[in-house]
Amino acid sequence: MLLSEKNLIGSIRRLAAASRNQAVLRGIGDDCAVLRPKAGFDLLVTTDLSIEDVHFRRAWHPARSVGHRCLARGLSDIAAMSGEPLACFLSLGLPPDLPQKWADQFLAGLMAVARRWSVELAGGDVSSAAKITADIMVVGQAPTGKAILRSGAKPGDRIFVTGQLGASAAVLRRMFAGERVRPSRSSRHFFPEPRLEVASVLRQRGLASSMIDLSDGLSVDLAHICEESRVAARISASKIPIASGADLQLALHGGEDYELLFTAPPQARVPKQIAEVQISEIGAILRLSERESKKSHSRKDYSSAIEILDKNGLLEPLAPLGWQHFRKK
Numbered sequence: 068m069l070l071s072e073k074n075l076i077g078s079i080r081r082l083a084a085a086s087r088n089q090a091v092l093r094g095i096g097d098d099c100a101v102l103r104p105k106a107g108f109d110l111l112v113t114t115d116l117s118i119e120d121v122h123f124r125r126a127w128h129p130a131r132s133v134g135h136r137c138l139a140r141g142l143s144d145i146a147a148m149s150g151e152p153l154a155c156f157l158s159l160g161l162p163p164d165l166p167q168k169w170a171d172q173f174l175a176g177l178m179a180v181a182r183r184w185s186v187e188l189a190g191g192d193v194s195s196a197a198k199i200t201a202d203i204m205v206v207g208q209a210p211t212g213k214a215i216l217r218s219g220a221k222p223g224d225r226i227f228v229t230g231q232l233g234a235s236a237a238v239l240r241r242m243f244a245g246e247r248v249r250p251s252r253s254s255r256h257f258f259p260e261p262r263l264e265v266a267s268v269l270r271q272r273g274l275a276s277s278m279i280d281l282s283d284g285l286s287v288d289l290a291h292i293c294e295e296s297r298v299a300a301r302i303s304a305s306k307i308p309i310a311s312g313a314d315l316q317l318a319l320h321g322g323e324d325y326e327l328l329f330t331a332p333p334q335a336r337v338p339k340q341i342a343e344v345q346i347s348e349i350g351a352i353l354r355l356s357e358r359e360s361k362k363s364h365s366r367k368d369y370s371s372a373i374e375i376l377d378k379n380g381l382l383e384p385l386a387p388l389g390w391q392h393f394r395k396k
């Protein structure tokens with residue numbers, strides 16, 4: 068059966084009723100949603116686009132995975148600020164010849180994540196589009212002034228990552244090579260888990276001085292921390308937790324792991340595991356060299372802010388390469 072907008076809006080409303088958050092006073096059904104964060108909390112807002120053939124391919128990614136990833140990406144940004152998610156808003160552009168089943172599976176994947184984290188689907192929009200386009204907006208809250216920012220890293224802080232890196236890029240590499248990869252539930256590529264619990268423990272214990280989620284790749288996201296904090300960084304290749312099936316290059320530059328990268332002051336007691344997720348110390352924050360700090364505050368300057376100690380004990384600059392997935396080679 069082909070897509071009917073009426074059916075789609077009907078099923079979105081039914082599904083939304085199954086996701087509730089007490090901060091949402093009015094969800095779908097009025098001109099605007101009405102949200103009320105707890106007194107003494109700041110609102111966090113993030114948006115993320117998922118576009119067919121840019122962020123996913125219909126031949127590679129089941130609709131359920133596309134829906135899951137769509138919301139998980141937004142929740143990962145809320146985790147990166149150490150926030151608690153409240154509500155999400157979904158704007159969908161769908162080709163008119165898309166089977167209804169695809170849309171149903173997409174919504175099932177998205178709503179399973181919404182229920183898991185008590186995020187209410189509180190509004191959105193539906194339109195026809197040439198390619199599948201899903202724009203998710205997530206609203207969260209953090210105690211006033213306590214959201215963990217990218218700009219708080221100080222020279223002497225240690226650098227940590229959660230989980231293992233490179234798993235998502237390793238799957239993409241296999242699919243680019245023509246392999247059909249079965250989308251298992253435990254795959255961080257197909258079904259990434261936002262690290263909301265780890266982030267909330269870090270905030271409650273006051274451990275992290277800065278934080279970002281690993282969406283573009285360690286080299287790029289660490290450069291964002293360096294840029295916003297006006298610092299440099301040194302990491303050790305031997306300390307990077309490499310996911311099985313990945314290698315150092317994928318762990319350094321592969322995107323979409325949705326792990327957290329954070330810094331902690333020298334005296335902070337950072338456990339080896341938080342909420343059953345492994346925490347690895349991978350390096351340290353350094354002062355920007357005289358040469359770097361005199362340059363203007365632009366992204367380009369921070370391309371040389373990171374160095375990596377390789378397994379032979381040699382110090383090399385680490386360029387923020389990132390992973391330009393689905394780019395035509």
Ligand SMILES: [Mg+2]
Nearest residue numbers: 144147280282
């Ligand atoms: Mg992010």
